[in-house]
Amino acid sequence: MSKPAKKFFEPLAIGAPQPYREIPVKLERMIHFFPPHIEKMRAKVPDMIKNVDVILGNLEDAIPMDAKEEARAGFIEVAKNTDFGSTSLWTRVNCLNSPWFLDDVTQIVAAAGDKLDVLMLPKVEGPWDIHYVDQLLAQLEAKHGVKKPIMIHAILETALGVENVSEIAAASPRMHGMSLGPADLAASRGMKTTRVGGGHPFYGVLEDSKEGGAARAFYQQDLWHFTVAKMVDACQSNGIKAFYGPFGDFSDNEACEAQFRNAFLLGCVGAWSLHPKQIDIAKKVFSPDVEEAKFAIRIIEAMPDGTGAVMIDGKMQDDATWKQAKVIVDLAKQVAEKDPALAEAYGL
Structure with a gap:
């Protein structure tokens, strides 16, 4: 059951800011991740933000279990002490069923709610996940006097999430967009690959057989074409943004660029940059060709x-x-x- 139209844009807590009726127009060609538990990476943030559209403090995957609280505290420190200018500040919190999620959200909103633009939520499986976080954020915004709504960005990384992608996109006016999470999604689907994004040399189409047994051409295909297109349709039909997620092979810039370009042509507005070299790749791909x-x-x-x-x-x-x-x-x-x-x- 969905909310009546008149109720959809009402604040979910007394004193919470009015939800956006349209997403703020911002350039978001790359979402650049940094690990806030590492002091030398925190020190680099003021220089990073000069070169990226979005800076994201990562608290989830790739952060060791014994560094979760340090990462959260490091992100809060960066958020409070940095002037981000026109660069958007995001964080990826831990997933909803983790021991860290509630402290991530409550402590960050309390300490730096007015600095945070978007909360990235992992492993979203249905609108129920968005509804819970929507209500929680409204209550925390009201409690701590946050003046602008913190938006939610869902990661599409389970088979059930893909099945419910349209309902997720329409779940709340707080929805900013979605990113494809190919590694967790591959595991959730039972796909037989260890790659993080990109194609696979065994996934393709073989040319018809030829007379005389001549060699047949094999054309590698895009593992993620259908899912990206489905995500883009869900996002665009609900007025939110679609993003490609991570490309894990930092040694293959050409393959990264090709994957980003496929996503751009299909309607994505940006991608994740997990390594500094991917910043310029995203800038190039997600900016229109000059001609x-x-x-x-x-x-x-x-x-x-x-x-x-x-x-x-x-x-x-x-x-x-x-x-x-x-x-x-x-x-x-x-x-x-x-x-x-x-x-x-x-x-x-």
Whole structure:
């Protein structure tokens, strides 16, 4: 059962901030993770934020069990003592059934609720998970006088979560978006791979047999195409954002770029960067190609009201291609605000 429309945007606690009716417009090409339990990494945050769209303090996977409380305290220290400017501050808390989740949320909101933009929630399996965190955040925001709502970003990393992806996307006005979590999802599905994202050399299509027994071509396929597309549809139909998650092979930049680009073309707005070298890959991929942006601008200029049909370089443009062009131009404008070099290249 879903809430009546009139109830959907009501605060869930007296004194909690009014939920957003639309997600704030921000450039989020990469969500850059840092481990807050390591002092030297905390010291690097002021420099990191100059180069990333989102900085995320990770409290979950990759943080040793005996460092969970230190990581939480380290994140709070960074949040309280850093001016993040236009860079968004996120944290990935521990999963709901862990011994650390409740302390993660209660302590972070109490100490740094007004600094935190988004709470990333792992292993979301259904709208019930979002409903619980939504209510909890509202109560904590009211208790501690937090002035803006903390948004929720769900990680899609179980088979049940994929099954319920549309209901998760529609669960709350606090929903910011979703990320694909390929490693946990692979395990949950029983997939036979140890890779963190990317393709697999054994997953593909074999060319039909040829006369004389000639060699047959094998075309590797994308393991994640269906799931990413399903996630994008759920997010876009509910006005929230879709992201590709981690790419674990730091030695293969080309494969990382290819995976990010597949996600970008399918509708994702960004991806996780787990290594500094992936920051520039995400910037490159999730910013519109210069020539494509210029062509999209020409379409918009030729059809100012978005109706009719025109010919540009021998290609027909109409209402539908105008909408496609607007997606690219809107993104190019966001990028241009943050990147003077690309602004000049786009002609914006």
